[in-house]
Amino acid sequence: TTYISLAGRYLVLMPNNPDAGGISRRIEGEDRAELRDKLANLTMTQGAGVIIRTAGVGRTVEELQWDLDYLDTAWQAIRKAALSGVAPFLIYQESNVIVRAIRDHLRQDIGEVLVDSEEVFDKVKDLIQQVMPSFGNKVKLYQDETPMFNRFQIEGQIESAFQREVRLPSGGAIVIDPTEALVSIDINSARATKGGDIEETALHTNLEAADEIARQLRLRDMGGLVVIDFIDMSANKNQKAVENRLKDALKPDRARVQIGRISRFGLLEMSRQRLRPSLGETSGVVCPRCHGQGSIRDVQSLALQILRLLEDEAVKERTGEVRVQVPVPVGTFLLNEKRQQLESIQRRHKVRVLVIPNPNMETPNYDLQRLRDDDPQVASLELSIDIQTATPDPEPELVRARQAEVREKALVTDIKPKTPAPESAPEPTPVEAKTDDSIGRKKRPESARRRQPKPESKSLVNRVLGFLFGEPEAPASSSRQETNNRRRPQKKAERNDRKERPESDPTQRPETNRGPQQQETERSADGSQGGRRRRRRRNKNRSETPESVETTTPTTVTTPEVSPEREAELKAHEENLSPRPKRAQRKQRGEEAIASQEAKLENHATTSGETTIDDAPVLNEGMIADADKPKRARRGRRGSRKTNETV
Structure with a gap:
């Protein structure tokens, strides 16, 4: 209780607790990171802590600083008042319900605040003018003859809270x-x-x-x-x-x-x-009849319980008399339906049993009393009528006269801010989700659908008007479709042109289309370096428009002088970048390389005088020789199998 906390509109100031502070746990995500940066920019007194409330989301640093200064002013007034008197006395008290309601619940989404008392209306206007002047036009005075709670059906809502x-x-x-x-x-x-x-x-x-x-x-x-x-x-x-x-x-x-x-x-x-305590605890009392259980025993069950208790008390030693005061229905049941059991208890235990119906009692209440044999009331044989009249009427518990409490007034009241409140930014209004009766997936927007909606068919009148006065402008979707239709025959013609072109010799390929490795060394005439697609596009345009090529004026490009060493390096580099030969040429080169290698081995054997050793494995008897094995057809590029030609 020594850690004091002062609540404001956007902040909670703890002036003597520097370890506490931070951001409300209900604030998450980007808002929390943003408020953490704003909290670092606030200037506060040394040894104080600050907690940013949920109402501080979206507020500027100036608004938060103004609220902090207001709470700091209140704390300085409390410290000054604490040193001015002799304890114990009331220094400061939490604001009344009007101030708390305006401070905690007045937001941007609230249309108006109605007050049916002129005195309270003036207080609310002054408070809003000091704390949040932008909400001043929302407070209005209610002057209708019909009570405000009845007109807006608030009484029914209050009653439902107690049901x-x-x-x-x-x-x-x-x-x-x-x-x-x-x-x-x-x-x-x-x-x-x-x-x-x-x-x-x-x-x-x-x-x-x-x-x-x-x-x-x-x-x-x-x-x-x-x-x-x-x-x-x-x-x-x-x-x-x-x-x-x-x-x-x-x-x-x-x-x-x-x-x-x-x-x-x-x-x-x-x-x-x-x-805080719930509404039932603060405005309700425990039921005096059921004692908070919610149900009571019926007359027969309660009468049988009292009958057993009478016998238990009568069994005890030196019992002279047993008296029980019961409600009228229970007494009627005992004296009529259970008369024989009562007489049996008196005869067996030699004890006097008195059943006294009391009209002031209600079930399940009763009063059981045991008297010893030496008690003067037993010796005098007091009548049951006198016993009932002597019973005082119980005071009702539900109706209690409450004395007016004299409350002590606090020394610190009506704290006013030093500076006027800054202009507040519009608070973010919560967007309520639309509640639809159909629970399931959300409807996809038209733009996200794969199938575009079908174009509307034209009526006969529209067709006639279009024929007479011309077609109207088509929407964007139809224009896009027309452009696609125009491009299709062009693409088809380009494909046919490629098929009809004669195959050029691989060795005669132009230097501008030698593969991706030449992109690093090849440059255009103007010195810019282009990619493979750009060169292909350029060659395509040249082949398609020969007239433009012929009409262009030849430009002379002066090449700088190159040393012989550099020339040899470039020549070797161009040989490495030469196009890859086709399959037939590669096969021919491989056969030539194998033949040259065999010739070298034979020359080496004849000059050294050594005999060649056949390293081929010896096949077992009954197995197929290598020459007799069927040769498997080789798969070509297109997936077809080519038959091996026998020479």
Whole structure:
């Protein structure tokens, strides 16, 4: 309690706790990183900590600094007042409900604020003018004769917060039962018939219940563990839709909320931060009749219990008399239906039993009293009528006269900021997701579809008008289709031209199309270096337009003098870059290389006098010789098999 915290509109100042501070846990993603940078730019007093609230998202550094300065002014006034008096006395008190409501709930998406009291209206106007002057035109004075709560049906909403069962628009209902360990919420479809089948009806009822549960939790201010029993749904997508709806409905809640998943039994567990005592605890009392249980025993059960207790007391030693005061219905039942049992107890234990009906008692209350044999009341044989009249009437517990509490006034009140509030930027309005009855995939936009919509067919009148006055301008899609149709015959003609061209000799290939390795050394006449596609395009244009080539004036290019060593290097480099020969030429070169190698070996054998050794493996008897083996056909480039020609 020694760590003081002062709450503002955008910040919470902790003046004597430097270790605390940061950003609200409910802020995530890019907003959190942006606020961290803004927090570093704030100037605060030494030894203080600051927490940025969710309302600070989207605020500028000037607005945050103004709110921090206002809270710092309040803290300096509190310190000054603490040193001026003798303890104990009240220094500062949290703002009243009007200030808290304006500070925490007034946002950009709220249209207007109605106040039905002139005194409160003036206070609200002054507060808004100091803190947020841009919202001054939203506060209005309500002057109608009809009470404001009745006109806007707020009384019905207040009554629903005290009821155990809350009705849903579709006809279903939710039942809220607070217990000692948790808050249980049950959803009943009741008369809900919206939907084509049971699954759809359960889905719509659960979606409505999710919105109403989030609202009731805020109204009743319930905290702790909450268990919700949704109507069973078989489809996983429907369960996911209900979970998402509940999460979206709980986003405006200021309390910290943790939500689980729907289990296989249809239960969803969640926890809500307990900010303050709930509405039932602050505005309700325990029932004096059932003592908070919610149900009582009936007359017969209560009478049998009292009869057993009478005998238990009569069995004890030195018991002279047993008196029991009971409600009138219970006494009537005992004296008439259980008279023989009462006489049996008196006869066996020799004890006097008195059953006194008391009209001031209600079931299940009773008063049992045991008197010893030496008690003077037993010796005097007091009458039961006198005993009943001596009983005082109990005071009702529900109606209690509350004395007016005299509250001490705080020394620090009406703190005004030093500087006027800066012009606030427009707050980001939350975009509500459109709730559609159909749950499933989102509709794809027209531009993302593969199939374009079919062009609309022209009517007879449009055709006649087009024939007389000309065709109207076609849309972009039709013009694109026409250009494609124009290009198709051109491409077809180009393909036919390539097929009709004679095959050129590979050795006669132009130097400008020698392959990717020559891109590094080849340059155009103007000195620019181009790629393979560019050269192909250039050669194609030259071949297609010979007239333009003939008409161009020849340009003389002066080549610098090259040394003989450099000339030899370039020549060797060009030989390496020569085009790869075809398959027949490669085969011929290979055969020539093999023949030359064999000739060298024979010359070496004749000059050295050594005999050649046949290293071929000896084939086993019965196996096929190499010459007799069938030769496999060789696969060509096109996939066809070529037969081996025998020489």
